Amino acid sequence: MRLPQTEFGFLVNRTAIFLDQAVAIVSAFVFVFFVTLSTCDAQTDNFSPAEIEFFESKIRPLLVEHCLDCHGANAARVRGGLRLTSRKEMLKGGDSGPAIVLGNLDESLLIESIRYDGFEMPPKGKLSPEEIEAFEKWVSMGAPDPRTASSAPIFKAPTIREGKKFWAFQPPQNHQPPVVANTHWPTSDIDRFVLAKLEENGIQPIHDADRQTLIRRIYLTLVGLPPEPEKIDSWVSDPRETSVMIGDLVDELLSHSQFGERWGRHWLDVARFAESSGGGRSLMFPHAWRYRDYVIRSFNEDKPFDQFVTEQIAGDLLSSESEDQRNQQLIATGFLALGPTNYEQQDKELLKMEVIDEQIDTIGKAFLGLTIGCARCHDHKFDPIPTSDYYALAGIFGSTQSLVNNNVSKYVVRNLVDSKLESRINTHRSKVERISGELNQIEEQLKNLGIQVTPKSSAPKSKSYPIDSFSGWVIDNRDANKVGIWQSSTFGSPFIGQDYIHDKNETKGIKSVTFVHLLEEDGVYEVQLSYSANGNRASNVPVTIFHQDGQSTTLVDQTQPTPIDGAFISLGSFRFSGEVEAKVVISNEKTNGHVIVDSIRFLSPQDSAVAIQSKNRQPAVGRMGQGTDANFNITLNQSDVEHSRLEIDSKQLIQRFNRLHSELTSLKKSPPGKLPMTMSVKESRSPSDGHIHIRGSAHHLGPVVPRGFLSVCCQDNFKPNIKSNESGRLQLARWIANSRHPLTARVYVNRVWRHLFGKGLVESTENFGKMGRLPTHPKLLDYLAQKFTQSGWSTKKLIREIILSRVYGLDSNGISTGSEIDPENHLLWKANRRRVDAEVLRDSILLISGQLDDKPGGRTIRKLTQYDLGYQFQTVRRSVYVPAFRNSMLDLFEVFDFANPNLVVGHRNSSTLPTQALFMMNSSFVISASQKLAQQILQSEDSSRKEKIERLYLKVIGRIPDANEMDLAIEFLDSFQTQFAQDQIENGWASFCHALFASLEFRFFD
Amino acid sequence: MNPRNNRLNSRREMIRRSACGFGSLALAGLLTDECSGRDDRIPTTLQQRVPMIRPRAKRVIFIFMQGGPSHVDSFDFKPELLRNDGKEIDFVGVRFGSFGKSGQRTLLKPLWTFKKHGECGQPVSALFPHMAKHVDKMCMIHSMHTEGVAHGPSTLFLHTGATNLVRPSIGSWITYGLGSVNQNVPGFVTIQPSASKGGPRNYANAFLPTIFQGTAIGRAGQKASSARLRNITNPVLPAEVQNHQFHLLQAINRQQLNRAVDDERLEATIESYELAYRMQKNAPEIMDLSSEPEHTLRLYGIDNPKTEDFGRQCLMARRLAESDVRYIQVNYSDESANPRWDQHSNMSKHADHAEAIDKPVAGLLEDLDRRGLLEDTLVWWGGEFGRTPFAQGKDGRDHNPRGFTVWLAGGGVKAGLAYGRTDDIGHHAVENKVHMHDLHATILHLLGLDHEKLTYRHAGRNFRLTDVAGTVVTDIIS
Secondary structure, three states, X not given: OOOOHHHHOOOOHHHHXXXXXXXXXXXXXXXXXXXXXXXXXXXOOOOOHHHXXXXXXXXXXXXXHHHHHHHOOOOOOOHHHOOOOOHHHHHHOEOOEOOXXXXXXXXXXXXXXXXXXXXXXXXXXXXXXXXXXHHHHHHHOOOOOOOOOOOOOXXXXXXXXXXXXXXXXXXXXXXXXXXXOOOOXXXXXXXXXXXXXXXXXXXXXXXXXXXXXXXXXXXXXXXXXXXXXXXXXXXXXXXXXXXXXXXHHHHHHHOOHHHHHHHHHHHHHHOOXXXXXXXXXXXXXXXXXXXXXXXXXXXXXXXXXXXXXXXXXXXXXXXXXXXXHHHXXXXXXXXXXXXXXXXXXXXHHHHHHHHHHHHHHHHHHHHHOOOHHHHHOOOOOOOOOOHHHHHHHHHHHHXXXXXXXXXXXXXXXXXXXXXXXXXXXXXXXXXXXXXXXXXHHHHXXXXXXXXXXXXXXXXXXXXXXXXXXXXXXEEEHHHOEEEOOOEEEOOOOOEEOOOEEEOOOOOOOOOEEEEEEOOOOOEEEEEEEEOOOOOOEOOOEEEXXXXXXXXXXXXXXXXXXXXXXXXXXXXXXXXXXXXXXXXXXXXXXXXXXXXXXXXXEEEOHHHHHHHHHHHOOOOOOOOOOOOOOOOEEEEEOOOOOOHHHHHHHHHHHHHHHHHHHHHHHHHHHOOOOOOOEEEEOEEOOOOOOEEEEHHHOOOOEEEEEOOOOOHHHOOOOOOOOOOOOOOOHHHHHHHHOOOOOOOHHHHHHHHHHHXXXXXXXXXXXXXXXXXXXXXXXXXXXXXHHHHHHHOOOOHHHHHHHXXXXXXXXXXXXXXXXXXXXXXXXXXXXXXXXXXXXXXXXXXXXXXXXXXXXXXXXXXXXXXXXXXXXXXXXXXXXXXXXXXXXXXXXXXXXXXXXXXXOOOOOOOOOOOOOHHHHHHHHHOHHHHHHHHHHHHHHHHOOOOOHHHHHHHHHHHHHOOOOOHHHHHHHHHHHHHHHHHOOXXXXXXXXXXXXXXXXXXXXXXXXX | OOHHHHHHHHHHHHHHHOOOOOOOOOOOOOOOOOOOOOOOOOOOOOOOOOOOOOOOOOEEEEEEEOOOOOOOOOOOOOHHHHHOOOOEEEEEOOOOOOOOOEEEEEEXXXXXXXXXXXXXXXXXXOOOHHHHOOHHHEEEEEEEEOOOOOHHHHHHHHHXXXXXXXXXXXXXXXXXXXXXXXXXXXXXXXXXXXXXXXHHHHHOOOOOOHHHOOEEEOOOOOOHHHOOOOOOOOOOOOHHHHHHHHHHHHHHHHHHHHHOOOOHHHHHHHHHHHHHHHHHHHHHHHHOHHHOOHHHHXXXXXXXXXXXXXXXXXXXXXXXXXXXXXXXEEEEOOOOOOOOOOOOOXXXXXXXXXXXXXXXXXXXXHHHHHOOOHHHEEEEEEOOOEEOOEOEOOOEOOEEOOOEEEEEEEOOEOOOEEEOEEOOOXXXXXXXXXXXXXXXXXXXXXXXXXXXXXXXXXXXXXXXOOOOOOOXXXXXXX
């Protein structure tokens, strides 16, 4: 549902002037008010000479020696916004509030600080007790101080009103394409905007690019792969008009799934996408690939960009018409969760703030082209973003849950819906339930007949269970937080997952294992523990469960077997909240044997039903077996029953028992799977406005600010409509994804332009603020932005229109007056020669050497990968599917300026480094691809050497060699043979292929 | 045509005419970042630059003791701690779970005996008998304090001045500020870095131009004798065959260059191949220790299996220093969850680590001194934090970012000085406190860089290694 646009508070041109006047009136009033105030303030108290003398002899020397370097009038940088240069300044105070409060020693920050109670001042070392006493006495006296110095404000942040005049905060205007002198040149409105600027500056655009150059350019920019030689041949020889052909080619490539892989990757750069957290203790993001696939799919489906934005900020809050839509929307919010968070940070208040800051910063740069993060500690120095706006946004994300806290905290994961799978799970569960129930009955009947059934010890039993073979939530010891050294083992059985761990029966009281899990919903859950039982285990293992009603400790006897589902024992049922993580701690304190920890399971009431049923079927321990059945030992108590009758009844029962039991076993061996999960966020339980953090410190709270957006992009006095039970994320998303927003569409069309031309109309793609670059073609930018929103925010239409322009099809090689007037080509009198990026380099080499696996999508991190460091990247799939970690990157990516996954990147570095040259010369990747390419070329027996060389040139750099190049190639191949070995023909060719891969034209495109 | 174009054109002519390599051409201004929207005055090359202030050191060797060696057991002698062994003290928790809660902790005395050493009479414990012989060269800072409590944040803070935000490494800042003297080797090298606790971010350029990123030689956990620069040799082609191929490559490149109108980047790429080929010839030689005489190997403990690994790393550091690498980091690291010096239990394991590094570090100091390199090389030894004076469990110590010791030597610092003080038990720095930001500011200062002026504009504002903090500790400068 779309809300009417007026609810988003955008400045509408028509009313802007009127509003400006209103502001002027209001500010005039405010001005008078302050003048009155400051007059009062200027009245200075009169102090006695003795009091002044006290200041001069005791206080002034201390201020000079210890304070004024940082809090003086001439301090290079005034710290904390505080000046101690006069009584007035001290009463006014700095960012944390007044330095002195008259008549209240304990509330005077100055006194608190020198007592090292809160702040620690001076930082170099505490003053002596006598000196502190002197300050206390002085404040008690009313802070007598003859100094009258009043100083200029420390810096003047731009006001919202002034700020609104800046181009980027003005709504995009409707511009008619300008009239140009050379009416023959333009083929589109885009061309008219560009040509008008060129004509203004006396520059002639150069000639159009030839077809070979064009097809390579279009292929690399749209799908990130070079055209096949056959495609180039037919394209070059096609008799049709080039412009018609371009339209067809663009349509063809836009409909190819490789388009999404190429353009999705551009967005992943912006979304600082990664599959691990990096930093201190790098956590894996095993579900992050779903977000990657969501992005690729969105581009392939040409999802309207406004919808794409809304889903990423608030997809969890949108209604949906299908399961798939709901899932896609939930996956989209992974955008908020994927940041480079240092989950190990121990100060959890600070951690929460760091996550919020990262989210705000990313949203600011990605969607709005603003560096909002600057306003975390002080009003933005260059852009009209006051700290209060920053904390208005922080309130929205503070009301959003993004973390599950623990020693090493975690991101939030949520279930996706899959009703088919759910019904399979339900069917499976009810089958298990039914069979278990029946088994219990039979067991009971047999018992009445004096027969007891125990699984045969020799019967093959599963040594280990996969973690997803159980209902409920099973958390493996590998995901638990361990204190002390725990030994991994697989000796005892059964166990769940890879192993279980034990405390080596040593250092009792020191070791512990903590399991943490955030349950989806509030409710009562049964908690269960699995361990491999044995006689040498401790019989008194303390297990503490932290739940909503407090904590409960039970002692577990680990010499006893685990009856539930053959692996678990119950620790009881407890109330848990869906907001606070459930925690279970197993300690080895005062234990009398080995303490075993395998896994913990949480069961919802529905899940429990199944498990509890089977719990009743506890096998008796230590009974002797006599029966002949294949699976079970049957123990008969002959003294109690009549033998013959027993045989008939029991035989049938036992047969049935066996049949049911094997049915149950096979059911358990083929679990229906678990519901898929995704990284996401949640609305917090109690949304609220947040405090300003003074100088960005999470521990120095200032006033509360109501949740809201950036004032400079809103009408004056605009208040978003956020209900008390909402975070405001959805409102924020709709505010950003709005055609009236002055920034969103402009920032995005500029990104698209950047990828098509190598340079944005605004070069600083992440900064449209004062410190960013001005647009080279402001009217063109507005034209594109407006056309984009009017066309339903369609990326494909936008790309098509730009590629069909004449300016896109210019050559990059040529001389014009532009070489002199505009050597940097800001005005687009030619195309830019561009270095191919890391993915194009890699994917092209793989494709050309016949190795590329073009399978789309899916999970690509190898299963059971615990850490990103040392990951072996052995894959020949497209680069977008190479696992993207923060602590280790494919070496080719590292060397060739792949986007830094810690930053919002709309414009990658393009460096020229010797490490790149070393990679091209010596890496086994390029060497083996060259060998494969040589083999491939040599296989085409029917072609001459010359034809082979031509084909290689066409394959690798998209054109055939000229006569000199041909001579050089032939000369090399000949001399290689004569100089090194007659039989090394293949190596000579490989060497030649290698040189072509390393050559300039492969590493650049025109 | 403006002078800039003239310069380029003549240079271009040279490249075009040159038939076999361009060794004579300077690298100046060519290995550039294409990244537009940047100020032209910002250095994007490794070309040497003039320091802002008079430099006292030309290069840094940072010997990183990962995990946090205990200061109270090594360099910071606390008789009170010895006397009060086993007594309880109040402590306010700083970790998750105990954050802000007060509790009792039991003091644990230093486990090694201290003796005074050298003319300066600085106490050093029996952990470091070899380093102790060099106390007269060292400037101890006993009043260090830093940010973060866990390894990840503190290690990042040590390297980048930020616990969580993505910032350039100190080595990147320094090469950005000063460039590099030797264009045939990288300007910032880190020997066998760990991939954990911040990993590559500890030597990454973040938003600085890529050319200032640290180059890793090998990785933590492997034998030092097999640590190499990546892709430095061709695994397939013999040298003469590769030479032949290299000439083909550059000939193809020149033909392609001739088809194009002026483009600096194409020329820069051709030159990057030249440089890479020179590095390929030079770098392995610098890293090859086989030419070192017996007595040098012994000096670094390379003859002893226990000290061999770190000895090799330290000797490689000296060879890199001789080749004028600007910033050299030697890592005593591994890849386990608990870094090497991280003795939360069983403090006696400190002895093993001390043994592994003591002789090599002492050897490095002596070798640098003998060769006159210590004068303009600043050596920095230390971890991301120290350890608590009270026990964790029965025989371990927890992290202590509130007070710990690092030492500097050479490069313009006062030798034989002990600066600053922790409290009587070594828990908090109390006198002449030196924050990690201050140490960073001081190191930059010694190299001739003003930490407040060494800035880089990114995302609309100027960034510094020291953020908005840091004071140069002038008292320790000779």
